[in-house]
Amino acid sequence: MNKKTILILFTMICIISLSACNTTDEDQTKEKQQSNESVETAGDMEEDTSKQIFVSLKDRKQREVATATLMQEEDGVRIQLSGQNFIPGKHGFHIHETGACEGPDFSSAGGHFNPTNVSHGNVEDGPHAGDLPNVEVKEDGTVQADTLAEMVTLEKGKPNSLLKEDGTALVxxxxxxxxxxxxAGNAGERIACGVIQEGE
Incomplete structure (x- = not known):
């Protein structure tokens, strides 16, 4: 075998080796990208399930009388309410259809959140998605409540999302x-209102 043939063979071996290296590098890069995408997707899912919204409820004199934390859970939105300076007894508690709490009567919050257009309460064609159990105020004027709203979500873009474009409200x-x-269950006047929106 002459020198020319040996040189040609050597050159071909080098080219094949370099191509193999390049292919391996490209494969590794793709694997890294796919791995990163999987981590980001998992992170997004985790963020969705741990989403929390904080709401400040004010009375007709614009004094904060209650706060609420809304948390997305698998079966709905958990609402935890804590308040003070209320009249003892049971009070209606609802999610209303518009994120506006303008005084003095909070009528700007609209009616109950009712994306399926059904009747209010424990009736055949009910309840509203925004119907919540009554809250009970203690003799000292404080209230604590923890309820799961199974007909709503904090996931944007859904028909029953509380984070729709014009918001919603707790009343x-x-x-x-x-x-x-x-x-509306003959629940009387609206005495406290808080807007449900991100960043509150």
Whole structure:
């Protein structure tokens, strides 16, 4: 075998070796990208399930009388309420359809959150997605409540999302909700209101 043939063979071996190295590098780069994408996706899912919204509820004199924490759970949105300076007894507690709490009567919050257009309360064609159990204020004027709203979500873009474009609101009423009177359970005046939106 002459020198020319040996040189040609040597050159071909080098080219093949370099191509193999390049292919390996490209494969490794793709694997890293896919791995990073998987981690980001998992992170997004974790963020969604741990989403929390904080709401400040104010009375008609614009004094903060309660706070609420909303947390996305697998079966709905958990609402934890803590407040003070209320009249003892049971009070209606609802999610309203508009994120506006303008005084003095908070009518800007609109009606109950009702994306499926059904009746209020424990009736055949009900309840509203925004219907929540009454809260009970103690003799000292404080209230603590923990409820799961199974018909709503904090996931944006869903028909039953509380984070829709014009927002939603939490409202406490002066009287007890009877869960049958239309359209709002005969729960009386709106005495506290808080806007549900990100960043609150």
């Amino acid at each position: 406490i009423h002066s009287d007890e909700d009877d869960y049958k009177s239309q359209p």
